Amino acid sequence: MTWRCALVQRWLPGYLDAEADGIRKRLVERHLKQCPRCRQELADLEATIRLVQAHPVPDPGPEFWEAFQRELHLKLAELQHREMPAPKRHRLPYALAAAPLLFLLVVGVGWWRGYLPGLPSREAGTPAPPAAALPAPVAPPQKGEVELVVHGGGASHPPGPEKVLYAGIDEGLWDDDLVLNWDVDPVLADLSPEEREALARRLTGREP
Amino acid sequence: MADPQLVTRAQEGDVPAFEELVKRYQRDIYGLACRMVGDPEEARDVMQQAFLQAFVHLREFRQQSAFRTWLFRITLNQCYNFLKGRKRYGEPVDVQDLVLEAEDSPEGNLVAQQERARLYQALEKLPAKQRAVIALKLEQNLSYQEIAQVLGGTAGAARVNYCQALKKLKKLLLSEQDHDVAVRPCPKVAPRISRR
Numbered sequence: 001m002t003w004r005c006a007l008v009q010r011w012l013p014g015y016l017d018a019e020a021d022g023i024r025k026r027l028v029e030r031h032l033k034q035c036p037r038c039r040q041e042l043a044d045l046e047a048t049i050r051l052v053q054a055h056p057v058p059d060p061g062p063e064f065w066e067a068f069q070r071e072l073h074l075k076l077a078e079l080q081h082r083e084m085p086a087p088k089r090h091r092l093p094y095a096l097a098a099a100p101l102l103f104l105l106v107v108g109v110g111w112w113r114g115y116l117p118g119l120p121s122r123e124a125g126t127p128a129p130p131a132a133a134l135p136a137p138v139a140p141p142q143k144g145e146v147e148l149v150v151h152g153g154g155a156s157h158p159p160g161p162e163k164v165l166y167a168g169i170d171e172g173l174w175d176d177d178l179v180l181n182w183d184v185d186p187v188l189a190d191l192s193p194e195e196r197e198a199l200a201r202r203l204t205g206r207e208p
Numbered sequence: 209m210a211d212p213q214l215v216t217r218a219q220e221g222d223v224p225a226f227e228e229l230v231k232r233y234q235r236d237i238y239g240l241a242c243r244m245v246g247d248p249e250e251a252r253d254v255m256q257q258a259f260l261q262a263f264v265h266l267r268e269f270r271q272q273s274a275f276r277t278w279l280f281r282i283t284l285n286q287c288y289n290f291l292k293g294r295k296r297y298g299e300p301v302d303v304q305d306l307v308l309e310a311e312d313s314p315e316g317n318l319v320a321q322q323e324r325a326r327l328y329q330a331l332e333k334l335p336a337k338q339r340a341v342i343a344l345k346l347e348q349n350l351s352y353q354e355i356a357q358v359l360g361g362t363a364g365a366a367r368v369n370y371c372q373a374l375k376k377l378k379k380l381l382l383s384e385q386d387h388d389v390a391v392r393p394c395p396k397v398a399p400r401i402s403r404r
Contacts, residue, residue: 013371048378052346055324057239060248065234072230072256076223076263 004031008038012045164188164200171204211275219266226266230259233276236348237283243343244287245294246332254290258283273357277350280358284340291336330380338373345370 008031015028032039168174188196209228217225237258241251261282262269269278331339337359344350344358355366 009375010371013374014367017370044378044382045374048374048381049346051323051327051381052342052377055320055327056347057242059235060238064252068234068252068256069227069230072259073223073227075256075260076226079260079263080221080223 005035005038008032008035009041012038012042016042016045016049164196164203167200167204173203212271215266215269215271215275218263219269226263229275233279234259236276237279239347240280240283240340240343241287243331243347244284244336244339245290246328250290254283254286258286261286274354277354277357280344280348280350284358287340288336326381326384330377330384333380334373334377338369338376341366341369342373342377 008028011024011028015025032042188199191199211229211232214225214229218229234255237255238251241254241258242248245251245254258279262279265282269275331342334342340359341355344355350358352363352366352370355370356363359366359369361369
């Protein structure tokens with residue numbers, strides 16, 4: 001075998017494949033005309049290709065394909081069921097919202113139970129009524145004013161709850177801290193003016 | 209419906225669209241698997257595994273190549289895995305199953321059976337990659353570019369691989385022919401002997 005035969009035999013599969021370019025194809029054809037050995041090689045390669053193409057893989061038949069598709073369908077359904085992604089639960093927003101809510105809950109419970117004395121009291125925290133609905137602000141009573149009110153005010157100007165409190169402070173019955181913690185408004189709210197006056201008198205010790 | 213539309217629908221979770229693709233290419237895949245593993249039952253399992261793998265990884269397919277070549281690549285990977293396992297556990301190759309199955313065809317005659325047996329024996333002796341390139345080129349009619357997409361590498365490398373495979377197959381066929389003249393193999397006994 002000459003070097004030319006070796007070269008041409010390397011090109012023979014491509015030559016059979018009809019993908020060889022023009023120059024190479026012409027070289028192969030020219031060589032084949034004068035080389036019986038390469039012609040035999042070409043014939044063998046052609047026979048090999050023909051043999052492979054003449055014996056394809058036999059088709060197993062429609063029953064085979066039906067059974068295969070049925071089985072594959074079941075496996076695909078199972079796979080899809082298994083591969084179905086779980087619904088994504090975005091837990092971060094819930095966590096972010098839960099933290100301040102929990103904090104507010106703890107503070108609220110502490111404030112309600114009185115464990116947090118530094119915070120404003122429950123009554124102080126209630127929203128103030130509109131300014132128009134409130135009576136005119138009462139100036140802090142001076143010393144002796146209660147006496148004046150109680151004794152000189154008469155039934156036409158009954159003492160309000162503030163005056164009763166200040167009267168008690170003036171008389172030394174309670175101090176400021178006690179007053180702040182004393183829930184007097186609900187008690188006085190239901191009293192008539194006469195009852196309030198009687199209470200004030202009793203508190204100031206002037207009731208006979 | 210064209211392949212890309214079916215693939216897109218299948219990627220969105222449409223199982224019937226995927227099954228339509230399966231129907232379209234099952235014969236090609238089966239043919240390739242049969243050529244590679246040489247046993248119809250094993251080829252069926254390999255084909256099923258290949259389609260299941262394709263379904264699982266369908267979302268990773270970016271349609272940069274044809275769906276068919278992508279399927280071929282998956283099938284070949286499954287075949288390589290199967291062959292690796294068979295080599296490890298030393299199971300014998302019994303290409304006679306394929307030959308016997310083909311004998312049921314009405315056109316089968318004695319000469320054709322002998323030729324087929326000779327071809328299958330020769331193909332079985334080819335390295336797996338050369339067998340793959342022969343099957344892809346001569347049976348699936350892929351271009352070198354498509355073969356390169358399936359097997360990896362360049363189109364030039366695929367061409368060289370094909371040339372070498374064809375020459376080797378020719379040599380094996382000739383040697384099988386000589387062997388056939390000398391000894392007539394017994395298909396039922398040969399696998400048992402090789403197992404021992």
